Amino acid sequence: QIEDTHPRFARSVVNMDDLLNMEDHLVSKLEGYTEKLSQKAKTIRWGIQQMREQLEKRKMEESFDLFNRYSFIRHMQANWLMWKRYLDKPVILDELNYRKVENLRMPQELDLFDASEAIRRMQATYGMLSNDIAKGFLDGVQYNSTLAPIDCLAMGRHLMNQSRWTIAEQWILAGIKAHDRKDPQTEMMLLRGPTKAELFRTLGKVRFEMRNIGEALKAYQAALKHSPRDLEIFQEYQNLKRRVLTLSPSEPIREEPNDDIEEMELPPCCSGRCERPQKLKRLYCVYNCVTAPFLRLAPIKTEILSVDPFVILLHDMVSPTEGALIRSSSKNQILPSETVNAANEFEVAKFRTSKSVWFDSDANEATLKLTQRLGEATGLDMKHSEPFQVINYGIGGVFESHFDTSLADEDRFVNGYIDRLATTLFYLNDVPQGGATHFPGLNITVFPKFGTVLMWYNLHTEGLLHVRTMHTGCPVIVGSKWVVSKWIDDKGQEFRRPCLRSHLDSKYLSSIEKIII
Numbered sequence: 001q002i003e004d005t006h007p008r009f010a011r012s013v014v015n016m017d018d019l020l021n022m023e024d025h026l027v028s029k030l031e032g033y034t035e036k037l038s039q040k041a042k043t044i045r046w047g048i049q050q051m052r053e054q055l056e057k058r059k060m061e062e063s064f065d066l067f068n069r070y071s072f073i074r075h076m077q078a079n080w081l082m083w084k085r086y087l088d089k090p091v092i093l094d095e096l097n098y099r100k101v102e103n104l105r106m107p108q109e110l111d112l113f114d115a116s117e118a119i120r121r122m123q124a125t126y127g128m129l130s131n132d133i134a135k136g137f138l139d140g141v142q143y144n145s146t147l148a149p150i151d152c153l154a155m156g157r158h159l160m161n162q163s164r165w166t167i168a169e170q171w172i173l174a175g176i177k178a179h180d181r182k183d184p185q186t187e188m189m190l191l192r193g194p195t196k197a198e199l200f201r202t203l204g205k206v207r208f209e210m211r212n213i214g215e216a217l218k219a220y221q222a223a224l225k226h227s228p229r230d231l232e233i234f235q236e237y238q239n240l241k242r243r244v245l246t247l248s249p250s251e252p253i254r255e256e257p258n259d260d261i262e263e264m265e266l267p268p269c270c271s272g273r274c275e276r277p278q279k280l281k282r283l284y285c286v287y288n289c290v291t292a293p294f295l296r297l298a299p300i301k302t303e304i305l306s307v308d309p310f311v312i313l314l315h316d317m318v319s320p321t322e323g324a325l326i327r328s329s330s331k332n333q334i335l336p337s338e339t340v341n342a343a344n345e346f347e348v349a350k351f352r353t354s355k356s357v358w359f360d361s362d363a364n365e366a367t368l369k370l371t372q373r374l375g376e377a378t379g380l381d382m383k384h385s386e387p388f389q390v391i392n393y394g395i396g397g398v399f400e401s402h403f404d405t406s407l408a409d410e411d412r413f414v415n416g417y418i419d420r421l422a423t424t425l426f427y428l429n430d431v432p433q434g435g436a437t438h439f440p441g442l443n444i445t446v447f448p449k450f451g452t453v454l455m456w457y458n459l460h461t462e463g464l465l466h467v468r469t470m471h472t473g474c475p476v477i478v479g480s481k482w483v484v485s486k487w488i489d490d491k492g493q494e495f496r497r498p499c500l501r502s503h504l505d506s507k508y509l510s511s512i513e514k515i516i517i
């Protein structure tokens with residue numbers, strides 16, 4: 001059981017600084033250790049040289065006189081004893097000060113699990129091949145970094161634990177290819193492996209689980225070819241042959257998880273390369289100068305992405321100073337994001353892998369300004385809105401498809417209950433690759449751009465949930481993603497966005513939809 005306060009390193013980039021500092025500390029200590037080691041080697045080399053010189057001298061002498069003999073015997077007895085003691089004495093690792101290291105927080109198994117899941121989801125969403133990822137080719141872009149065989153094997157093992165055999169096989173084959181690429185390997189890399197035999201043996205295991213018996217046996221044979229004397233592999237191979245003989249066709253296979261569900265959660269158009277529906281193509285931009293008097297002086301560039309549901313982009317809504325202030329003040333407070341589960345409890349879920357922190361609207365100068373600007377740009381009453389939530393996603397970070405509302409339609413009009421009428425998402429950085437906000441029902445994919453706000457109504461004008469507002473925070477491929485969300489309550493906006501029969505009557509509203517023409 002992991003404590004609640006564990007930093008979950010893979011779920012954002014903000015704790016990466018801690019990890020880098022820790023690595024820096026450890027490396028410096030290790031450096032101190034190697035200095036001591038080389039000092040020792042230097043002393044030994046000096047001793048060898050001394051002894052060789054003495055030895056040569058002694059060999060040249062015709063006969064051993066008393067002094068010579070005495071000194072030689074003393075040398076053989078005492079000096080070698082001294083050397084033995086010196087050689088036996090370990091070069092103390094106290095430099096590393098393990099106790100201190102233990103106190104620092106090291107990534108744990110759970111962090112590797114998070115990181116592996118992030119790659120799995122990213123791969124599934126963008127349809128990437130394992131071997132491409134291993135070679136640094138990510139969704140059409142070639143990067144100058146690769147994954148080592150050991151990383152590919154770790155991915156393979158992670159997927160095997162989830163019975164995802166097909167993709168596990170792909171990763172192990174990528175590991176074998178990475179091995180063949182013969183990137184320069186240090187002694188340490190060779191020491192920790194994996195050997196090619198280990199990779200083939202794992203391949204054999206996966207293929208057996210897939211009931212691809214012929215190929216499983218072949219993989220084991222390849223493993224034995226690379227390590228003919230490995231008793232464990234040999235025994236496993238023998239067991240497998242025996243198992244095959246007794247394998248009944250009715251024996252159940254450990255089935256792979258259902259990918260159709262996965263496609264719902266991680267929609268295939270996060271890349272933004274899917275065709276937009278025809279009726280969404282004739283949309284337009286306007287300068288909004290109508291939802292607040294101040295906008296007559298400084299209109300807001302507003303781009304309509306969809307009329308029904310109403311989805312828009314508001315441009316240039318954050319200044320660089322405001323963005324920097326929000327990001328820097330959230331850094332020390334940000335924690336793994338929580339969501340509400342079916343039992344109405346908060347939990348750190350698998351389908352939302354980010355870190356976040358709440359800020360009141362008047363938390364600082366920047367949040368005050370953003371609140372005011374958002375009120376003007378939307379024509380809605382910010383007194384009836386939730387605090388800001390600052391969110392950071394790390395690599396592979398996602399928020400799987402969901403709705404932002406929390407009530408069922410029949411509960412929405414019960415007195416006292418408040419729901420999220422609109423969502424506003426401020427993008428606080430340009431994400432180098434991936435990380436779009438995507439609406440699977442509309443095929444709209446919005447890539448983060450600093451200072452832009454994405455806004456939509458979750459409820460249509462009759463107050464019911466608009467099912468096409470389902471949306472996804474797509475996996476980040478490269479870099480990290482900073483967003484700030486603010487949800488606007490339905491309660492309190494009755495005069496600005498009253499109930500209407502149709503969104504086509506929007507001209508009667510005082511809120512932002514009145515820009516629809």
Ligand SMILES: O=C(O)CCC(=O)C(=O)O
Pocket residue numbers: 399404425435436437438471472473474483485
């Ligand atoms: O990060 C995104 O793009 C979406 C975030 C989101 O949907 C949410 O916070 O509810």
Ligand SMILES: [Fe+2]
Pocket residue numbers: 402403404471
């Ligand atoms: Fe959302």
